[in-house]
Amino acid sequence: MSDENIPGIDPQVSPSGEGCAGCMSDDGPGWWFHLRRCAACGHIGCCDSSPSQHATKHSKATGHPFVTSFEPDEDWYYNYATEQLHPQGPQLAPPTSHPADQPVPGPAGAVPTSWQEQLH
Template sequence: MRDIDPKAVPSGTGCVDCDNVGSWWVHLRRCAACGHVGCCDNSPNRHATAHAATTGHPLIQSFEPGEEWFWNYDSEQYVDGPVLAPPQSHPDGQPAPGPAGRVPADWRQILRAQGA
C-alpha cells in the first residue's frame, strides 16, 4: 500500500508537536507513511489529525501498548496494515495521558469543556 512505509521508524516516544510546545496528550497515534507520532483526537491539540491533513498521509496506527489497529482518515474506517518498524508503542512505563509531569490535575474537565 502506497500510504504505508513499514520501515519508517517512530519520530519519538510521545507527540513530537506537544513536546515542542510543552503540552500533553491523551493517547498517541503513529503515521504509517513517515512515522510521525502525534496525539489523538481526544487530546487538546489533535496533532495526528493535523499531520494527516497537512501532509496527505491518511493512515495512522495506534501507538499505545497492546493496540495494533490502523485508521484511514480518508475513508474514516479501520483498515488492515503490516507490522511497522519498532518500537510498536510508547514505552510501557509512560503514562496515558502523558507525559508525566505535564498533565494537569483537571485534565478530564478540560477535555469535557472541549467536547472531547
Template sequence: MTSVPVDPSVPPSGPGCADCEATGGWWFHLRRCAACGHVGCCDSSPGQHATAHYRASGHPLVHSYEPGEDWFFDYTTEELYESGPALAPPDSHPAAQPAPGPAGRVPADWTARLHH
C-alpha cells in the same frame, strides 16, 4: 486496507507526540503515521496533532501507538482496521509512560480538557 502510502522501514518520531513535546503540551493517546513515523496525539487530546499531521501531509493512515493495540485508521475513508502491515519498532510508546502523558505535564483537571 486501501492503497495508501505506508513505509514500514521508518521508525516512529519518538516516544510521545512530536508537536506536544515541541510546545510543552500533553496528550491523551498517541497515533503513529504509517507513512513517515510522525507520532501525534489523538482527537480527544487538546492538540489533536495526529489529525493535523494528516491534513498537512496528506498521509491518511495512522496506527495506534498505545501498548497492546494493533489497529490502523484511514482518515480518507474513516475506516478502522484491526491490523495492518508490520511497522519498524517500537510499535508503541514505552509501557512505563503514562496515558495521559507525559508525566509531569498533565493538568489535574485533564478529563475536563478532553475533546469529545
C-alpha cells in the same frame, strides 16, 4: 486490510519519538491523552480526544492517510481519507508503542489535574 504493500504505509520508517511531536515542541498544552503514529512517515501525534489533536492535523497537512495506535497492545489502523478503521495491517518498524512505563495520559509530570475536563 492485508499485509501487502499498501500506498501510504511504509513499514520501514521508525517512529519520530516517544511522545507527541507537536505537544513536546510547545505547540499545545504539552500533554496528550493517547498517541497515534503516522504509517507513512512515523510522525507521532496526539489523538483526537487530546486538546491539540496533532495526529489529525499532521494527516491534513501532509495528505498521509493512515495512522495507527502508538499505545501498547493496540495494532489497529485508521484511514483518514476513507474514514475507515482497520483492525490490523502491516507490522511497522519498532518500537510499536510508547514506553510501557509512560503514563496515559502523558507525559509524566506534564498532565494537569483537570485533564479530564480538557478532552474532546
